[in-house]
Amino acid sequence: MLGRSVIEVANLRKAYGSTVAVDDASFEVREGEIFGLIGPNGAGKTTTMECVEGIRRPDGGRITVLGLEPYKSPYELQHRIGVQLQQAQLQKRIKVWEAVDLWSSLYPRPLDGDELLEQLGLADKRGAWFMTLSGGQKQRLFIALALINDPEVVFLDELTTGLDPQARRKIWSLVTGIRDRGKTVFLTTHLMEEAERLCDRVAIIEHGRVIEIDAPTALVEQHCPERSVVFTADASPPAGLDSIEGIESVSVEGFTYRLEGRGEDFVTRVIHHLSASDIHVRDLRTVLPTLEDVFLKLTGHGIRD
Amino acid sequence: MLKGLLKLTWVEIKIFVREPMGVIGTVGIPVVLFLVLGKTLGKKMADSGAPPTVLSSGLAIFASIFIAVGSVLSLVAIISIYREGGILKRLRATPLRPQIILSAHVIVKLIFTAVTIGLFILAGRRYFPLDLEGSAFSFGAALLITTISIMAIGFVIASAVPTARFAQPIGSVILYPMLVVSGLFFPIELLPTAWQTAANLLPLTHAVSLLKGIWSGGAWSDHLVELGALTLNFVICIALSAKIFRWE
Ligand SMILES: Nc1ncnc2c1ncn2[C@@H]1O[C@H](COP(=O)(O)OP(=O)(O)O)[C@@H](O)[C@H]1O
Ligand SMILES: [Mg+2]
Numbered sequence: 001m002l003g004r005s006v007i008e009v010a011n012l013r014k015a016y017g018s019t020v021a022v023d024d025a026s027f028e029v030r031e032g033e034i035f036g037l038i039g040p041n042g043a044g045k046t047t048t049m050e051c052v053e054g055i056r057r058p059d060g061g062r063i064t065v066l067g068l069e070p071y072k073s074p075y076e077l078q079h080r081i082g083v084q085l086q087q088a089q090l091q092k093r094i095k096v097w098e099a100v101d102l103w104s105s106l107y108p109r110p111l112d113g114d115e116l117l118e119q120l121g122l123a124d125k126r127g128a129w130f131m132t133l134s135g136g137q138k139q140r141l142f143i144a145l146a147l148i149n150d151p152e153v154v155f156l157d158e159l160t161t162g163l164d165p166q167a168r169r170k171i172w173s174l175v176t177g178i179r180d181r182g183k184t185v186f187l188t189t190h191l192m193e194e195a196e197r198l199c200d201r202v203a204i205i206e207h208g209r210v211i212e213i214d215a216p217t218a219l220v221e222q223h224c225p226e227r228s229v230v231f232t233a234d235a236s237p238p239a240g241l242d243s244i245e246g247i248e249s250v251s252v253e254g255f256t257y258r259l260e261g262r263g264e265d266f267v268t269r270v271i272h273h274l275s276a277s278d279i280h281v282r283d284l285r286t287v288l289p290t291l292e293d294v295f296l297k298l299t300g301h302g303i304r305d
Numbered sequence: 306m307l308k309g310l311l312k313l314t315w316v317e318i319k320i321f322v323r324e325p326m327g328v329i330g331t332v333g334i335p336v337v338l339f340l341v342l343g344k345t346l347g348k349k350m351a352d353s354g355a356p357p358t359v360l361s362s363g364l365a366i367f368a369s370i371f372i373a374v375g376s377v378l379s380l381v382a383i384i385s386i387y388r389e390g391g392i393l394k395r396l397r398a399t400p401l402r403p404q405i406i407l408s409a410h411v412i413v414k415l416i417f418t419a420v421t422i423g424l425f426i427l428a429g430r431r432y433f434p435l436d437l438e439g440s441a442f443s444f445g446a447a448l449l450i451t452t453i454s455i456m457a458i459g460f461v462i463a464s465a466v467p468t469a470r471f472a473q474p475i476g477s478v479i480l481y482p483m484l485v486v487s488g489l490f491f492p493i494e495l496l497p498t499a500w501q502t503a504a505n506l507l508p509l510t511h512a513v514s515l516l517k518g519i520w521s522g523g524a525w526s527d528h529l530v531e532l533g534a535l536t537l538n539f540v541i542c543i544a545l546s547a548k549i550f551r552w553e
Contacts, residue, residue: 053398055394055397055398075400075402078398078399078400079400083398083399085391085394085395085398087391088391088392088394088395089390089391089392089395090392090395091316091317091320091387091392092320093320093323093324094316094320098316098319101312102309102312102313102316103399105308105309105312106308106309106399106400106401107400129323
């Protein structure tokens with residue numbers, strides 16, 4: 001899984017007038033992974049991504065994508081990457097097949113457009129005008145356009161923002177499908193659940209600075225080691241809960257117990273203890289911290305604040 | 306890349322035709338107006354015994370230049386709309402060169418300008434016998450040069466006007482007054498001297514003069530000043546818009 005790095009960004013800087021959008025950002029994306037740039041709106045995700053795609057000129061720093069410098073060789077780069085922009089539209093009255101056909105004509109060895117539309121569930125929309133598509137269908141068309149040249153790296157900027165949960169799930173499985181075909185995916189999102197589901201590694205960006213880079217589980221492990229187990233037991237209160245290794249607090253509400261502790265093995269220990277004490281457990285669930293909690297911990301505020 | 310240009314041009318033609326208001330506004334209404342005008346005016350003039358050709362030569366140039374300016378305004382509008390909607394940006398994140406994207410739009414507008422003028426000539430022939438003394442080919446070439454030169458002004462307007470809503474009105478406010486003093490409606494000799502000097506600096510004045518000259522059979526060599534002015538206008542405007550053009 002640890003492939004060579006296909007994107008290298010070092011000390012990237014970009015300001016719009018007096019607004020510093022990206023401030024000294026550095027990270028790398030490796031071959032075959034889904035890498036996520038995550039952070040709240042206005043953090044500088046889109047700006048960073050567009051600099052990497054070669055459509056925005058950085059003020060400082062060094063970027064290489066597949067060995068090319070994006071702003072210096074934009075056309076050469078465009079042949080080898082696929083791009084979905086955060087805020088893009090097509091001509092209102094362009095038909096789905098016409099867009100795919102136009103894009104196919106721009107590359108030397110395009111994939112089969114109809115097959116791609118089929119895979120993305122757009123086959124029955126071939127003849128529909130762009131303006132008549134739903135949000136999810138538009139995004140799937142943009143994915144089709146990003147894949148038409150069989151690119152080595154695919155860029156997806158806030159792919160599911162504004163979509164309903166069902167459409168979102170469909171897109172998620174498409175994205176993991178892209179990686180499974182051996183492509184590298186570089187995406188941005190402000191949805192922590194999305195990042196957790198999709199990304200092999202994430203970089204957390206805030207106010208234009210990258211503050212952490214790692215696998216989501218590793219970040220949770222490192223920054224939020226607390227674990228909770230909540231269970232409901234029949235009548236008799238189990239004894240010795242306080243003695244479970246790593247436990248920090250026990251709270252009781254009726255027959256429902258909430259155990260908080262830390263450590264990778266905490267949940268296993270609780271389960272062992274419960275089965276050893278031979279009590280009847282009606283219900284048991286674990287509450288694990290998420291990337292959202294990591295973000296809160298690192299920045300002192302929630303992602304949606 | 307040529308393949309991309311042809312594909313994009315063809316797609317844009319289809320899209321233009323799909324927009325009913327666009328076709329009616331730029332092709333339909335002018336032709337219908339012209340027909341109505343021809344029916345009433347042409348008949349009156351025939352009754353009064355005035356030689357119809359007096360009006361018709363002016364009318365052909367008048368119509369041509371109005372259609373050309375109209376096309377330029379719709380070019381300005383479409384570029385602003387494409388920019389505002391992020392369509393230009395999306396097209397740019399492909400191997401398409403910017404010049405190709407803009408050229409496709411220019412070609413589409415040139416084609417529809419030609420179609421509209423062609424329809425005009427067909428529709429008007431019955432009422433206004435054309436007194437074209439030069440060759441139709443020369444006039445077509447003069448019109449092409451003129452239109453391309455005005456389109457360059459359109460690029461500057463499209464580059465400078467930030468929002469799509471104001472693009473067309475601002476374009477009209479710039480281009481139509483230029484037209485008023487261009488010698489199209491009355492000879493510029495009727496203007497005060499200072500105004501004449503100003504009018505002679507405007508590209509549309511040279512456009513009108515070139516079209517009139519070629520229409521009445523003048524030689525190209527007699528119009529080197531106009532050709533020079535239109536070329537200069539083109540070069541300056543393209544250089545300026547290349548500097549200030551924004552893709553988003
Ligand atoms: N074209 C632009 N002109 C001026 N400011 C911009 C522009 N694009 C983004 N910004 C500003 O730069 C910052 C980062 O924006 P962006 O990169 O879009 O962040 P994100 O994608 O994480 O939401 C924000 O403060 C935003 O307002
Ligand atoms: Mg963004």
